[in-house]
Amino acid sequence: MTNNKPSQENAQTAEIESNNRLSKFWIVPIVALSIGLWMIYYQWANQGPLIDIEFISASGIEAEKTKIKTKDVEIGVVKKVELKPDLSGVIVTARMKPSAVTLLREKSKFWLVRPRVSLSGVSGLSTLLSGPYITLEPSQEGQQSSEFVALENPPATAAGTPGLQITLNSDEEFSFKTGDPIIYKGLKVGEFEDMQFNIDKRIVSYNAFIEAPYHKLITDNTKFWNSSGISMELAANGIEVKTGSVETMLTNGVTFGIPEGMSAGKLVTKHASFDIYKDYDSASNKRYKLGVNFVLLIKDSIRGLSVGAPVEYRGLEIGKVIEINLPGASENDMLVDEFAIPILISIQPSRMQQPDDRIGVETVKKQTLLGVEQGLRATLKIGNIVTGGLFVDLQHYKDVEPEPLDTFLGYNVIPTTSGEFAQITQKVSGVLDNINSIPFAEMSNEATQLMHTFNVTAVTLQDTVKTLDALLVDIQDQHTSQNINKAAESLTRLLNDYSAGSKTNQELITTMQRFQATLEQLTPLLQQLNQKPNSLIFNDGTAPELEPKAFYMNEGDK
Structure with missing residues (x-):
């Protein structure tokens, strides 16, 4: 039997190797991430700064929508709007473009542009479609800054406008607002920009701008005065009505100039301060800095005399009234x-053509006191009958008694005489006293008796006149009848003398016949002169034609 299992000797061992190489699949995400990180860094590194702008309210301002512009070019956008912790306003955070960094200085101004309607005109109509936006007026003054306080209203004068910036101060009871005009001879040459109130000095300071080329009219002797509305003044010289231009009559405004008699002065080339006076007279009188004070002790009525009334010498104004009823007199003597x-x-x-310094003051004082010794006296006179305004008149009188120089509360006293009004009152009182002394009752009784006697006499005279009239009528009728009869007889005799057959008639006929015969004899001569005007001087040798003439003596010789 065959054994198929491999032997351990013939078995091979597997080798395991680690793969540390990056897959090509990650190349694209890494590149994309790198690009994103680079873009983020580039955006962060090149973005403009964040700034905070304080507004009173956020009306019309929306984050990510409201733009920041200068000269209609977008330079930033609002990123966030938050309330201030004390609820006194809002903080608007905006992101500016890098190109606007150099524009962000301490003196730069921000304000919200939106539709505005005022007496100066209508502005911001373009925001009806595009919406409100914040505008920046850059400045090169001050350090770089990221915190600003926005203006409530846009400035009246754009930055870079050629002209002169000035400050006008006023402590009178009139005020001006941004946009009110500055007028010169009817032309608008500048505007009020903003105002500040000094609590310590109790005066109002206005920043104003005079446009070029009118800023060349401003010198160190220039005076500014109020020209608002219509002013009417009842003074010793009469009723004065003063008006400015139509614009200043509807709103407020000031005008300026150099008072008559003052030099032009040096041209103002940089920021300067001026005072605003209530009228031209106040501005003009301000040049008279020094004065010599005197006291007049008036025993007449001072009704119609006011502070500022002129003091004149022979019609020339040399001063003014400073104060009436000086404090210091004994109160117990008031009703004496x-x-x-x-x-x-x-x-x-x-x-008085003297220098406006201490030397001039001493000269005027000496001249006045010397004049008092020579008869200089003060009196109150009526400057205008309509208004009843009084002024102080100084005159030399020859028939006055000399008075010693006196003082009152440290001031030299100028003696006085009764004024015109007091003299007229005295004369009228004298006339009324004389009238009151007339015995009108006795005169009335005597007049009544006289009238009764006159009535009786008149009746008697009337009867006499009637009798006389009847007598005259009778006499006149008889005389007239006799004259008519004599005239008729004379006429009858005249007619008889010229009737046919009378002697006078025959003589008249004979005379007419002789006159006719004479004319017939002159007929040839007249014919000859008509034909030859020189025949009476030169004879032409011809014999005159003979023509038989008939001469009748009377009617019986024919």
Whole structure:
């Protein structure tokens, strides 16, 4: 029997080898993964920065939809919108493109563009279709930054606009808002951009912009004043009505210029600050910096006198009223009959052709005190009858008694005289006193008796006149009848003289016949002169034609 099992000696042992080579199947996923990782790294390495923008509200802002643009070019997109922890606003996180990194500086401005309607115009209408977006106004000032506070409204002036940035300060009771115009001679040359209120100084500061080339009008002597609406002032000079342009009448606005009499000054080339005055007069008077103060002790009524009223010398304004009823007078003396109301006035050296410095102040003070010794007196006069406004008038009077120089609360006193109104009142009072002294009752009784006597006399006179009229009628009738008879007789005699057959008639006929015969004798001569006008001077040798003439003496000689 055959044994078929292999022997152990003839059996072969299998060798096992490990295969460490990567299969070609994994090449594609690895390449794809590598590309993906590279793209992720490239995107991460080249993506723009994240920035945070603070807004008051998120109205119109949506994550992954709201774009960030500058000059209508997209430079970023909103990624996230979150509330601030104190709920005072929202924080918008946006991803910017790498190319916008250089635009993100501390002075850069962000605001939301959406439709806006205001008195300055309509803006943002393009967002009705595309939706609101955030715009960036880049700036080269400041350091790189990633946190910003958005503007509530877009700036009035775009960055890079040629012109001059200025600050206008005001402590008056009027205010302006963004977009209000700055006017120069009726032209809009600039706008208010924004405002800030200084609590410590209690003044409002406005950032404003003057466009080129009008910014060359701004000098260090330029004054700004309010030109809003319509202003009406009742002053000593009368009623003054002032208006600006139509735009400033509807909104607010200021204008500027160099007051008359001031030099142009130096051109302003960089940011500067100016004050806003309530009107042109206030701006113009600001150039008069120094003044000499005097006190007037007025015993007349001061009704119609106001602070700021002019002080004039012979019609020339040299100062103004500073204060009425100065504090310091004894209160117990107020109702005393001779109580004088102290009025503080200021005489300004610049208005008297003197330098606006201490030397000018001393010169004006000496001249005024010397004038008081020579009869300089102050009086209140009516500047306008309609308004009743008063002003202080300084004049030299020759017939006044000299008064010693006096002081009141440390101020030199200028003596006063009664004003025009007081003098008129005194004259009217005197006339009324004279009228009151007339005995009207006695005069009335005497007038009544006189009228009764006159009535009796009038009746008697009327009867006499009637009798006289009747007598005159009779006399006139008789005289008229006699004249008519005499005229008729004269006419009859005249007609008889010229009747046919009378002597006068015959003489008249004879005279007419003789006149006719004379004309017939002159007929040849007239014919000769008609044919030869010079025949009376030069004889032509021809004998005149003879024509027999008939002459009748009277009708019986025919």
